[in-house]
Amino acid sequence: MDRRTWMFIGAGLLVTLVVAAVVSGFASSEPDGLEKVAIEEGFAETAEDSAVADSPLADYGVEGIDDDRVGTGVAGVVGVVITLVVTVGLLYGAQRLRSAPKT
Numbered sequence: 001m002d003r004r005t006w007m008f009i010g011a012g013l014l015v016t017l018v019v020a021a022v023v024s025g026f027a028s029s030e031p032d033g034l035e036k037v038a039i040e041e042g043f044a045e046t047a048e049d050s051a052v053a054d055s056p057l058a059d060y061g062v063e064g065i066d067d068d069r070v071g072t073g074v075a076g077v078v079g080v081v082i083t084l085v086v087t088v089g090l091l092y093g094a095q096r097l098r099s100a101p102k103t
Helices: 003-021 033-041 068-099
Strands: none
Touching (some): 003 068
């Protein structure tokens, strides 16, 4: 890839990280659409926690960070980084499979 392509990718990654770190802190704390319907229809109390409910990044925050905006921002950045690592790994694996000698 040429320099312009890398600059474009870098700028996109920077914008993504800024949105994850800063803008996510201003997200509404109101229930999302699915949760609101569950409350209105009276079955919200039957909801069960997911298997990862006790994870360090549960509920769009970071365990141990008391400031909700900061915790949400850090969780967003961690999510972006994890997504990037998984995506690059999958693309690398696909490229290796594609270039493997045919038998």
